[in-house]
Amino acid sequence: MIDLENFLRDNGLKATRNRMEILTILMKSDAALSHTDITERLGDTYIDKVTLYRTLNVFTEKNIIHKVASEDRNWKYALHLDDNSNPETVKEHAHFVCNSCDRIFCFPMEPNIKLDASRSEGFLVNAKELRLHGLCPTCQR
Amino acid sequence: MIDLENFLRDNGLKATRNRMEILTILMKSDAALSHTDITERLGDTYIDKVTLYRTLNVFTEKNIIHKVASEDRNWKYALHLDDNSNPETVKEHAHFVCNSCDRIFCFPMEPNIKLDASRSEGFLVNAKELRLHGLCPTCQR
DNA sequence: CCCATAATTGCAACTGAGTTGCATAATACT
DNA sequence: AGTATTATGCAACTCAGTTGCAATTATGGG
Numbered sequence: 001m002i003d004l005e006n007f008l009r010d011n012g013l014k015a016t017r018n019r020m021e022i023l024t025i026l027m028k029s030d031a032a033l034s035h036t037d038i039t040e041r042l043g044d045t046y047i048d049k050v051t052l053y054r055t056l057n058v059f060t061e062k063n064i065i066h067k068v069a070s071e072d073r074n075w076k077y078a079l080h081l082d083d084n085s086n087p088e089t090v091k092e093h094a095h096f097v098c099n100s101c102d103r104i105f106c107f108p109m110e111p112n113i114k115l116d117a118s119r120s121e122g123f124l125v126n127a128k129e130l131r132l133h134g135l136c137p138t139c140q141r
Numbered sequence: 142m143i144d145l146e147n148f149l150r151d152n153g154l155k156a157t158r159n160r161m162e163i164l165t166i167l168m169k170s171d172a173a174l175s176h177t178d179i180t181e182r183l184g185d186t187y188i189d190k191v192t193l194y195r196t197l198n199v200f201t202e203k204n205i206i207h208k209v210a211s212e213d214r215n216w217k218y219a220l221h222l223d224d225n226s227n228p229e230t231v232k233e234h235a236h237f238v239c240n241s242c243d244r245i246f247c248f249p250m251e252p253n254i255k256l257d258a259s260r261s262e263g264f265l266v267n268a269k270e271l272r273l274h275g276l277c278p279t280c281q282r
Numbered sequence: 283c284c285c286a287t288a289a290t291t292g293c294a295a296c297t298g299a300g301t302t303g304c305a306t307a308a309t310a311c312t
Numbered sequence: 313a314g315t316a317t318t319a320t321g322c323a324a325c326t327c328a329g330t331t332g333c334a335a336t337t338a339t340g341g342g
Contacts, residue, residue, distance in 0.1 A: 007269075009339095013289090013290095014288095014289060014337085014338050015291070015338080015341070016289095016290065016291085016337075016338070016341095018290085018291075019256060019290095027285090034328095035328075035329080036328090037255045047292095048290070048291065048292045048293075049292095049328095049329090050291080050293080050329090050330080050331090051290080051291050051292065053328090053329060053330075054290085054291085054330095055290095069210040069211060069212050069214070069218070070210060071210050073210070073299080073300080073327090073328075074180070074328065074329095074330085075213065075329085077153065079221075091274075096264050096266075099267075105264075121278075122278035122281070123237050123246075123273065123275060123276070123277060123278065124275045124276040124281055125273045125274070125275040126240075126274060126275045126276075127273070127274035127275065128272075128273055128274075129271075129272040129273070129274065130269070130270075130271055130272075131269075131270040131271075131272050132270070133232075133266070133267060133268035133269075133270065134264060134265045134266040134267045134268065135264070135265040135267075136263075137262075137263035137264065140186055140263070140265055150310095154309070154318095154319095155311075155317090155318060155319065155342070156309080157308075157318095157320085158320080159320075160319090167290050176299075176300080177299095184339065186309085187318090187324075188321095189320065190299095190300090190321095191300090191301080191302090191322080192319075192320050192321065194299090194300060194301075195301095195319080195320085195326045199319095209308095214298090214299075214328080214329080215299065215300095216299085216300085230325090271296095273338080
């Protein structure tokens with residue numbers, strides 16, 4: 001169990017109860033979570049919807065989490081699986097997107113994805129995302 | 142120049158002026174287009190916004206185009222670059238997403254992306270999308 | 283421990299992409 | 313040409329996410 005208070009302060013954020021609650025929920029999930037998902041998991045802990053949106057945006061700006069555009073038009077938020085401390089390196093993500101329940105799961109990136117073709121056409125790549133679409137284990141039954 | 146009328150009828154759709162206009166615009170673009178993009182390109186040709194949304198959804202259902210969830214929360218629509226006649230095969234896309242202008246460009250997929258790790262965890266993959274994030278040629282200047 | 287300052291929170295109202303219902307118009311088929 | 317069916321346009325709606333602002337809370341210095 002890491003020290004959430006100091007983790008937040010190390011990222012230049014005040015260590016508030018709201019933020020620790022939200023971070024704890026994100027840490028416990030193996031899938032990326034929508035605003036609604038997080039609200040449900042908060043249960044009796046009331047956090048205003050605007051505060052939740054703002055917190056998620058602050059976490060994203062501080063590179064604590066990343067947000068993924070989902071097929072159901074909702075943002076999904078997830079912790080970084082990889083070390084993202086160096087902004088110079090090309091970020092690599094892999095996501096599995098379920099066609100049925102629209103959940104998004106994060107995986108470690110497969111190494112050695114080749115992308116010379118697109119770079120040569122004048123596109124500057126600073127993040128690579130492998131996005132797999134299909135049925136998650138739950139939705140296959 | 143292919144015969145748009147017969148193309149639409151072959152896909153079980155009535156060949157209306159609206160649909161041919163929209164299809165022509167999609168064929169001429171090298172980037173995926175949003176609803177707004179298409180409206181702009183229609184110029185004086187007035188098409189109701191609901192009709193445009195419905196047309197894009199029908200094209201997507203008929204597998205004539207595909208829609209991509211963009212980072213600006215707008216759907217982007219683009220023709221299929223590859224042959225998608227066989228629904229059994231695993232579809233492969235590659236998209237470049239510009240961080241600055243949010244445009245999405247479609248590329249032919251790099252071959253031989255390995256994804257054994259995710260399949261072994263119980264996920265059923267039926268489409269693979271390589272999504273590259275960065276700056277497009279225009280936004281690098 | 284308390285105070286001042288700046289950051290955070292909550293509420294209300296708003297924005298804008300995309301959808302639904304329904305009446306009218308256009309297409310395709312005999 | 314006549315008719316069933318599909319497509320279109322308009323109005324009203326939905327809902328995720330944002331903005332403005334006043335009230336509250338965290339933090340660092342005395």
